[in-house]
Amino acid sequence: MRSITLSNGETVEVNCLSCAITSEIIEPEGGTIINTEYFHAHQDVAYPIEGLVILASKRHFKSLDELTDEEAKDFIDITRKIRKAQREALGIEHVYYFYNEDTTHHFHLWMVPRYKWMYEFGHSVQSLRPVLLHARNNLNTKENRKRVLEGIEKLMRYLRLV
Numbered sequence: 629m630r631s632i633t634l635s636n637g638e639t640v641e642v643n644c645l646s647c648a649i650t651s652e653i654i655e656p657e658g659g660t661i662i663n664t665e666y667f668h669a670h671q672d673v674a675y676p677i678e679g680l681v682i683l684a685s686k687r688h689f690k691s692l693d694e695l696t697d698e699e700a701k702d703f704i705d706i707t708r709k710i711r712k713a714q715r716e717a718l719g720i721e722h723v724y725y726f727y728n729e730d731t732t733h734h735f736h737l738w739m740v741p742r743y744k745w746m747y748e749f750g751h752s753v754q755s756l757r758p759v760l761l762h763a764r765n766n767l768n769t770k771e772n773r774k775r776v777l778e779g780i781e782k783l784m785r786y787l788r789l790v
């Protein structure tokens with residue numbers, strides 16, 4: 629069991645944070661971007677990067693080869709839709725995808741937009757952690773958080789329209 633403190637200050641005990649989010653015991657800040665039969669998309673606003681999306685399976689498992697055929701189809705369909713929404717609604721040209729199986733949570737894909745400022749932290753995979761830390765430590769301004777929340781709304785609106 630892990631103790632999670634919610635944004636309202638309440639503390640809940642959960643076995644798996646991904647289960648708690650996808651079953652909507654925990655409401656992610658900014659809300660649910662989209663729900664499909666097998667997947668749930670939200671933003672982790674602890675990393676205030678406009679257009680960042682975390683796509684988590686609803687079922688608790690860790691590895692890609694554990695996806696059922698139905699889940700695999702839903703996964704690629706929703707990943708493509710979200711990617712298109714990032715491009716069309718937010719003008720995001722490139723995205724980095726990150727997913728690790730040795731997680732304390734469960735199956736979830738990070739879709740991290742690539743912005744110009746990120747290149748000072750290097751190219752490719754080694755820049756991902758410094759970029760995320762920079763965002764968490766330095767971009768948590770009121771103005772940027774507002775931008776991030778507006779980005780979530782733009783994605784939601786786009787995904788509901790298509």
Ligand SMILES: [Zn+2]
Nearest residue numbers: 644647688734
């Ligand atoms: Zn889980």
